[in-house]
Amino acid sequence: MDNKVKGSWLIHHTNKLQSVTNQGQYLNTFVAGKAGILLSAISATDQSEISDDRLNVLANAANINPVFELPKLLDVLSDHDLIDKGKKGVAVLGVTTASALQHTSNIFDSLEPKSIEYSTLEIAEVASSKPISSRELQEKISDIHRLSAKETAQVFHDSEQIGFVDVEMLGKDEKIFFNGNLFRRESAQKVKAVLDSLKPQEQASLNELTDMLRRQACVSVTDAEFILGKILFSKVNSIGFFDVSIVSNSSEEVGYVTLPSAFSKYSSSMVDDAFDLAKAFVASLTYGMTKSSYERGQISMIDRLLRALIDGREIGPVSAIGQDYRILELKGVVSIRTGSKGGRSGPMMRLLKKEIGELALQVILKGDVSEQSLPSLPGAAITKYIAPEVNREVIRRQQIQRSPFETNDMISSLRTGGF
Structure with missing residues (x-):
């Protein structure tokens, strides 16, 4: 497994482990994943210096207890020479999203985890290609990692x-x-398999929304539910057919929909989505294009x-910078300070992660995140971002509670879809 992909799965697994009370046999996964999240x-x-105060704020925002x-x-x-600790903070070497994932993988390997931890990463990787039977997957994993029958049963x-x-x-x-x-990745045949499992009217609706997303890059959940109906929208979301992200402010919480492969035209979607930075950046920028007034700093070019x-x-300086990009500041994508330029004073912004800006530029220009893309984004500062996988988990739990067999036809088609 490529180290960047392995690092992505470590971040994925760590986010899952944060919801359980005891990490048990997966403590090395948790430590490596948390280290990767902090590093990101x-x-x-470029190399930067982080004060203790800023370090504590960023750690809190990343769900790391200071x-x-x-x-x-x-x-x-520090042991991996990724930071230099000082008396009042740390100095961080130049790190990109991709290299942060590689470092996460290297940290994990250095902790000398047992086969059972490696096997959970392999299980996730295999299951991301297409649905696979437990019997087939157990045989594959136990052979690769030489697990006993008891260990195999435990890890699954x-x-x-x-x-x-x-x-x-x-x-x-x-x-x-x-x-x-x-x-x-490799989604064309999988999309066809899902469509083949649906009724003709459902197929037409799903095609309509997918075509719209290819033109506009993202649409509001309200519009998506109007096209598909709430039941079909929930059904396809439970298997990850769409990404549903949530942006929040003090007055409301609004969702929007993107295709999971939206970024894969320009990069490895699995890798670049690991920290959900690009999607958070696109959401904030789109808000600046569609909802911010000219007086406070509307984005026009x-x-x-x-x-x-x-x-x-x-x-800058414009007042919108101090409000619309708080979530990006907390994720370490941008830095914001009060400064002066051209006779004006106010919040000014600098990009810290160049590769995230480059990816957002490609998606916005070629994916057409235009003035029509997110009509229902909130009209106040974005202060919270809920990632697609978190939302999929909620939808999946709701779907299972209604009917554990609701997605059977789609899963069966994906499993036998010939890819």
Whole structure:
């Protein structure tokens, strides 16, 4: 498995492990994943220095306890020569999203995890290609990692219970494993398999929404539900057919839909989606294009703005910068300060992760995130971003509660779809 892909699965598994009370046999996965999440939060394309105060804020935003977890994770990063610890903060070497994932993988390997931890990464990778029967997958994993029958049973039980993979019952004694990354790569045949499992009217509706997303890059959940109907929308979302992201402010919470493969035209979608930075950036920028007024700093020439940021220049000062990009500031994508330029004073912004800006520029220009793309984004500062996998988990749980067999036809078609 490629180190960047392995790093992506470590981040994925760590996010799942954060919802359980005891990480048990997966403590090395958790430590490596947390170290990778922290590294992503504090790093920039160029070397930077982070004060203790900023370090604590970024750690909190990344769901890392500043008292109990942060000191240990800083030691781990220091031991791997990724940061230099000082008396009042840390210096971080130039790190990109891709290299952060490689470092996550290297940290994991250095902890000398047992085969059972490696096997959960392999299970997730195999299940992301297409749904696979538990019997076939167990044979494959036990052979690759030389697990005993007891270890094999344990790792598959844990993978199901913790949520490393999803499980669908296709019969009394037949389990099928898959996960939310099914449609991030080689999606054309998988889309066809899903369409073939639906009724003609459902096929037409799904084609309509998919075509719209290819033209506009993203649409509101309200519009998507209007086209598909809430039941079909929930059904296809439970297997990861779409990405549903949530942006929030103090007054409301609004969802929007993108294709999981939206970024794969320009990069490895699995790798670049690991920290959900590009999608958060596109959401914030689109808000600036569609909802911000001219007086507070409406974005009118997005390509020029992004190219200025990518070139390392500060933009501003406008009041919108101090409000619309808070979530990106907390994720370590941008830095914001009060400054002066052209006789004006106010918030100014600099891009810290150049590759995220480049990816956002490609998607916005070629994926047509235009004034029609996100008509229902909230009209106040974006202060929270909920990633697609978190939303898929919620939809999946709701779908299972209604009917554990609701997605059977789609899973069966994907499993036998010939890819």
